[in-house]
Amino acid sequence: MVAGAGEVPDAAMTFDVRSTSAALRWRYREDLWGAPGPRRRWTDPLRLTWAGTAWDAYAAYFASFEVRPSTADRAAASVWNTWGDFRNGHFRLPEVADAAADLAADVLVLDDHWESMVSSGKPHTGRFPDFDADLAYARKLGLRLGFWQSVGWIDDPAAVGLTDEDLLRGADGRPRRANWALDPRDPAQHWCLDPSSARTRAFLVQRTRELVQAYDPAILKLDFGYGLPGPDVAAPTDPALRGERLGHELYRIVSEAAREAKPDIAILLYGIHPLHLAHADILAMDDMGDHGRPEAEGHRHWSVWAALAAGTGRAVNGSSGYFWSDDVEILLDSAVLGQAGAVLPLLAASDEATPRRLAVRRALNRWCRRTVQWRPLWLDSDLGSLDTPPRVRSWGRLEDDRLTALCLRDESGGANGYDHSGRWAVIAQGDADLHSGTVAVIPVDAGHLALPEPPRPPGSSRTPAGTGTGSGVCSPRQKPTSTAAWKDG
Structure with a gap:
């Protein structure tokens, strides 16, 4: 369960956890500063959301707010x-x-x-x-x-x-x-x-x-x-x-x-x-x-x-x-x-x-992706429970249900659904997803990576789905089976 304010409060807000209970506290110190008037009005003091994981509970809390779109030009910048x-x-x-x-x-x-x-x-x-x-x-x-x-x-x-x-x-x-x-x-x-x-x-x-x-x-x-x-x-x-x-x-x-x-x-x-x-x-x-x-x-x-x-x-x-x-x-x-x-x-x-x-x-x-609307694909990451904090392992980025980026870690041990060893960043270029368009493949250490190939219409030519380039010192070899490999040194 997530407890949070629905408006910016006119007080210092603290969160206290004692044993198995928790409380939001608003500190005014009116003993030092006096009260602003005979009555204080709270319009939206508390919102409660809950879900099966810590992240999903917070996501529900965030979704309860309306946020104006950013109007800044080219805010997505390195x-x-x-x-x-x-x-x-x-x-x-x-x-x-x-x-x-x-x-x-x-x-x-x-x-x-x-x-x-x-x-x-x-x-x-x-x-x-x-x-x-x-x-x-x-x-x-x-x-x-x-x-x-x-x-x-x-x-x-x-x-x-x-x-x-x-x-x-x-x-x-x-x-x-x-x-x-x-x-x-x-x-x-x-x-x-x-x-x-x-x-x-x-x-x-x-x-x-x-x-x-x-x-x-x-x-x-x-x-x-x-x-x-x-x-x-x-x-x-x-x-x-x-x-x-x-x-x-x-x-x-x-x-x-x-x-x-x-x-x-x-x-x-x-x-x-x-x-x-x-x-x-x-x-x-x-x-x-x-x-x-x-x-x-x-x-x-x-x-x-x-x-x-x-x-x-x-x-x-x-x-x-x-x-x-x-x-x-x-x-x-x-x-x-x-x-x-x-x-x-x-x-x-x-x-x-x-x-x-x-x-x-x-x-x-x-x-890097220069779009600002996306949602996470968690793969084998942990999203938190009453016993364990969230921990990201391998995960990805979805834009309108298109998979546009992946972080793949060797510790996942294949539990993320991808055939790989070592650590990789895979980033789609342009509007296509990374299984059907041009991708940038950034190998971090020695290993191999195989991306699933998309369905091909009958009679189409075979084009590797994992087409990409390395990071300057690392140039993955491209193979017809859409795999990339890089050896240390």
């Missing part, structure tokens, strides 16, 4: 985020652009650290003395551009004309700071914007419009609507924006301002909840760094839940971890999810970024 290099202090933007273009990425997103300070919307000229020339060079390589923005943090409020009254404050009236881990021991701390303030809203709108007008980004990556203090620590002045509505309102302000400046801009967010999707065109799965090692294991768990967003008309960005050693396993699931995003390092990863790992990622960037 996105390369510069965070993998920026987080390590490498800011040579032309070199990152060269590497991203070589890997067939569509969009290069300038991640955290590109600004003079968090939320300035202006480039850091010390790190990027030739910023405009660097962007022009990236565009010359065929890359579109995107920009990271924090919707709720700011480092120097006074520099943009904001005062304490425009920030989230504690019960003592003093502003509070936060970070991504909500850890007061972390030296990285940021002041937090209060959307109750007219000055705060005007600042966010102006910053967003100026950024979009100056650089014409294809993607705006909005972050850290979740990295804000809860009502135990601070609260917005307007009680209607407390709890879950705080980050939601910040996303709304920035996304609407961006779309007013450029109607076809794509908004990238973290999170898949239907109530979240009004502001999103691309859903990313970062941050695998939260999972620890191996990151690929975390990606496999998250891929199950990311598939809940498959029918919402949003592009699901498979993302990556921080370590190239886990990337090939991650890309198997990304082949089904759609586009492969990345936060991997390019400038200081010569040992980990081996030719084979680079080739597999290049292949997926080139041949």
Whole structure:
């Protein structure tokens, strides 16, 4: 059984599990902030769904919401985020652009650290003395551009004309700071914007419009609507924006301002909840760094839940971890999810970024599915029960009942219905399914693969159904029986 809200609640929502019982709790802390009025009205406080598996129960919950289709032009794109290099202090933007273009990425997103300070919307000229020339060079390589923005943090409020009254404050009236881990021991701390303030809203709108007008980004990556203090620590002045509505309102302000400046801009967010999707065109799965090692294991768990967003008309960005050693396993699931995003390092990863790992990622960037309406075919994956969590093994992607992508793992042992050994990503190209049209076959390690052949009309010539090419370093041999094989070395 799944229990969830039917609207964004005006409180901090928590889920408590105690022994065999569970409860949703809404925390208001009216002892700190007072009540907003004599009566609180909930329009749609609770929805319950249930099914025989965990995933199906969540899918029923998601299906209870109406989600508007995304209108962003070309939101389904292979996105390369510069965070993998920026987080390590490498800011040579032309070199990152060269590497991203070589890997067939569509969009290069300038991640955290590109600004003079968090939320300035202006480039850091010390790190990027030739910023405009660097962007022009990236565009010359065929890359579109995107920009990271924090919707709720700011480092120097006074520099943009904001005062304490425009920030989230504690019960003592003093502003509070936060970070991504909500850890007061972390030296990285940021002041937090209060959307109750007219000055705060005007600042966010102006910053967003100026950024979009100056650089014409294809993607705006909005972050850290979740990295804000809860009502135990601070609260917005307007009680209607407390709890879950705080980050939601910040996303709304920035996304609407961006779309007013450029109607076809794509908004990238973290999170898949239907109530979240009004502001999103691309859903990313970062941050695998939260999972620890191996990151690929975390990606496999998250891929199950990311598939809940498959029918919402949003592009699901498979993302990556921080370590190239886990990337090939991650890309198997990304082949089904759609586009492969990345936060991997390019400038200081010569040992980990081996030719084979680079080739597999290049292949997926080139041949990934760029459609946004699909549903999963689970094959031998587990969808979760009261005893075990969901676990993806081999699975596929269905578009209008056409099978268009497969992730095949050797651990399936033939239980997925396909004759194969080793690990493979198989992706249909164009509108045909992968049993009757042209496919891209990406072998990960040594093994063989045989795809079932489609029925042929009488008198037709025999054409291999598994026609495709390898990933650059891997070239499967094509055989008349629609099999592909690749040997290590």
